[in-house]
Amino acid sequence: MWIGGVTLVNNSQDCFNDKNLMGEYLVGKDTIVLCDDNIEQSRQSMGRVLRHEYIHYIYDRDQRQTPILGENNLNKFVREMDSSEVMFVLISEDEDSVNEEFEARILSDLPSVLLFFLDAFLMIFH
Ligand SMILES: [Zn+2]
Numbered sequence: 001m002w003i004g005g006v007t008l009v010n011n012s013q014d015c016f017n018d019k020n021l022m023g024e025y026l027v028g029k030d031t032i033v034l035c036d037d038n039i040e041q042s043r044q045s046m047g048r049v050l051r052h053e054y055i056h057y058i059y060d061r062d063q064r065q066t067p068i069l070g071e072n073n074l075n076k077f078v079r080e081m082d083s084s085e086v087m088f089v090l091i092s093e094d095e096d097s098v099n100e101e102f103e104a105r106i107l108s109d110l111p112s113v114l115l116f117f118l119d120a121f122l123m124i125f126h
Pocket residue numbers: 052056101104
């Protein structure tokens with residue numbers, strides 16, 4: 001399957017090896033892996049996982065160094081996040097990708113239609 005320049009792959013070996021993995025974006029390959037079986041097992045939302053990984057794709061495609069929402073807005077949203085989730089991101093991501101991971105978590109809550117418009121806006125104005 002193919003959406004907006006991204007190839008979707010289902011249930012890779014990584015998914016099989018790590019049951020906690022819901023999905024991943026393969027940097028430089030324009031490919032999103034969705035771990036269907038793991039998502040189903042953990043009762044997560046497939047759409048949310050897809051939107052999360054799509055934010056990673058946007059970062060890679062646009063070679064983004066700054067948050068899509070802007071530094072100040074991103075900080076406001078992070079302050080509203082669950083503190084254990086914030087800690088998890090801070091310890092599991094390296095410094096360069098902390099903002100990207102926060103933003104992927106925050107923007108994955110957007111309805112898909114808004115993400116679509118955001119993506120179109122970024123492609124036109126970046
Ligand atoms: Zn992520």
